[in-house]
Amino acid sequence: MTGPEPVPGDARPSLAVWKFASCDGCQLTLLDCEEELLALAGAVRIAHFTEMSRASIAGPYDVSLVEGSITTEEDARRIREVRESSRTLVTIGACATAGGIQGLRNFAASGEYARAVYAHPEYLASLDTSTPVEQHVHVDLALHGCPIDRGQLLEVVTALLAGRRPVLPGHSVCEQCKARGTVCLLVAGGTPCLGPVTRAGCGALCPAVDRGCFGCFGPADTANTEALARRLISDGLATDALVRLFRTFNAGAPAFEKEGRAHEPRHPAS
Ligand code: SF4
Ligand code: SF4
Known part of the structure; x- marks a missing residue:
């Protein structure tokens, strides 16, 4: 990863946002925090977030938010890199926590959907399964939803900044x-x-x-x-x-x- 170096003396914790197989809806939830975004950008150094900016600062990162499921060999390699460069890794959304809609392939014969959708499925290089991030690397915290809830996302980020456990519902x-x-x-x-x-x-x-x-x-x-x-x-x-x-x-x-x-x-x- 290349890009601008952090400003010397910038002690803000760094935040990175990563995309795997997903629709970007959960990342957009972060951008939808319009009223809080300026305060958030003041409290954390957004080091990598390609949905927002091409600039990328090399890790390690204090917090990584991971959207999307693991559907290719390349994804499986990349998520290990993300884990190694992140102190805290939070999965965001149904794709990252449960494999997402694309996880329906796990219940079908290999390649069945690809043959139905693509004229030349032989050009696809994807795994037979779509798996959640936690099946590949350790996950510190999971945020559920398709997409995630804006309030819960802000609760997680502010709790991590304050060094406390986020309060998230487990009820129905x-x-x-x-x-x-x-x-x-x-x-x-x-x-x-x-x-x-x-x-x-x-x-x-x-x-x-x-x-x-x-x-x-x-x-x-x-x-x-x-x-x-x-x-x-x-x-x-x-x-x-x-x-x-x-x-x-x-x-x-x-x-x-x-x-x-x-x-x-x-x-x-x-
Ligand atoms: S009620 Fe809530 S959890 Fe259930 S499908 Fe609708 S948005 Fe999702
Ligand atoms: S969980 Fe839903 S909104 Fe989020 S990336 Fe996956 S499909 Fe999109």
Whole structure:
């Protein structure tokens, strides 16, 4: 990595932002912190953030934010370099924490999606799987969501600057529905909703506009997916729809992956 040298005497902690297989939505959440961005830029030295600037200062870095999943050999090599150059590594978003939407390839025959989408899939050099960063290197902290929540991101950065543990929710979206007074879609209307097993963070955005939660913040700390699946099936949800519900943005998160696999159709042995 090349670029301008840090200003001598600049004691601010350095922050680097890295992109792997992702849509950039989580990095944009950082740029969306419009009111706080100037204060943040004053408190940290933004050393590497290609979404924002071509300038890049060589590591080591105090904090690295990592967006995206590992989908190529090159990614697997590069994430080890990022780890080695970072004192604290924070994964941001469903791609980095659970493999993301691209993790759906983990449930298909190798190359099936590539053949469906590309005229010449033979030119692609990607792995058969999309895996979360923590399957490759040690992760100090994970921020969930697709995309992540702006408030949670600021909480993590300010907590790290202050040398304390960030306060992040482990409870479910259901509690946020109750807090904002949203009538339960599942109980009142039988709408399939992953709110009971999904980590809070969005403020129960979808139920507030009459849409069931599809789990973009990934599993809550104590997600009883088995009980929810039983309830959804007894409400009439077909098993293929149930599997799809668990396989969206966080298909590779262990609790959702396990529940999805439990309801896959069993093929007779050939
Ligand atoms: S988690 Fe969602 S918003 Fe963030 S990079 Fe991945 S696809 Fe984009
Ligand atoms: S309600 Fe569920 S799907 Fe909607 S934003 Fe929140 S976590 Fe994501």
